[in-house]
Amino acid sequence: MELATVSGMSSLPALSEASRLCESTAQVMQAIAYRDYREPKIADIDEYDRQHGSGAMPDPLLSAHRLTRFYLVGAGDFVYSLGQLLGLQQPMVTSPAVLARSAAEYASRCAYLSSDDDSAEVRISKMFNLFREGFNDLGVNKPDADPQMVKLAEGINAWRSAQSFPKTSLPNYTNLVHQLAPSIGRREYQRLSGVTHANAITLTGAVISAQQDNAQNVDDGWRYALFASHCGIMSAGMVGVLRGVDITPVLSCRAAYEHYEIEYNRYLWDLSVERGFTPDEPRP
Secondary structure, eight states: OOEEOOTTSOOEEOHHHHHHHHHHHHHHHHHHHTSOOOOTTOSOHHHHHHHHOBTTBSOHHHHHHHHHHHHHHHHHHHHHHHHHHHTSSSOOSSHHHHHHHHHHHHHHHHHHHOOTTSOHHHHHHHHHHHHHHHHHHTTTTSTTOOHHHHHHHHHHHHHHHTOOOOOOOOOOHHHHHHHHSTTTHHHHHHHTHHHHTTOHHHHHHHHHHHHHOHHHHHHHHHHHHHHHHHHHHHHHHHHHHHHTOOOHHHHHHHHHHHHHHHHHHHHHHHHHHHTTOOOSSOOO
């Protein structure tokens, strides 16, 4: 195994391995995304939509499943691109952080729609929440809004008002990412906010640290890769279960992730000791 050495302590694997983890994870995400749609307890999605669809929303259940696909494909694109950047001879400093955060956002939205415990009606209600948020972000309530977009939003709102589907909430990004990855989601998502939103302090620290210490580049790269891969793996697993397909490839990615997670946590443990602080938990 090629190693990025840090004097006096354990070493992290080279970023080329993080790149391969991202690439293999993204490929599995893509494959799962394009498996056939399946709705538990609904024998025929088309027949369901003929009964419940109308006007601006002729195929509500199919649209909900399509949206899970679109989010998973998008998340996989980000994970793959992250891996490509980590594989460069001189890895980027800021772009991987932005890609990791975006991957988590897309994956968390995918997971929000993909629980196999949800009824078809709950899934559609959640889809409507995402559409409503999307229309609001596009400014359909503003005076200069696109007339066609306003008409579409009004049509979908009218369709929703005519339905008796249960109301559901839409957590913010931070909470959705936390639900997807409870052990690291909230911490890592918020940690990446500074780089993503051009915080001067965070940006200055990240660039200077990377310039002065190649080990910091490796540390950051692995953190981004593990966070994005974890979110991607978890969302792909949920979609696979919802589709009723073999998730063995997802489990293989998860095993690889867990292997590297132990390596990374061991490195952090040793780094703490080297800096004069022994963690309470045993060494991984």
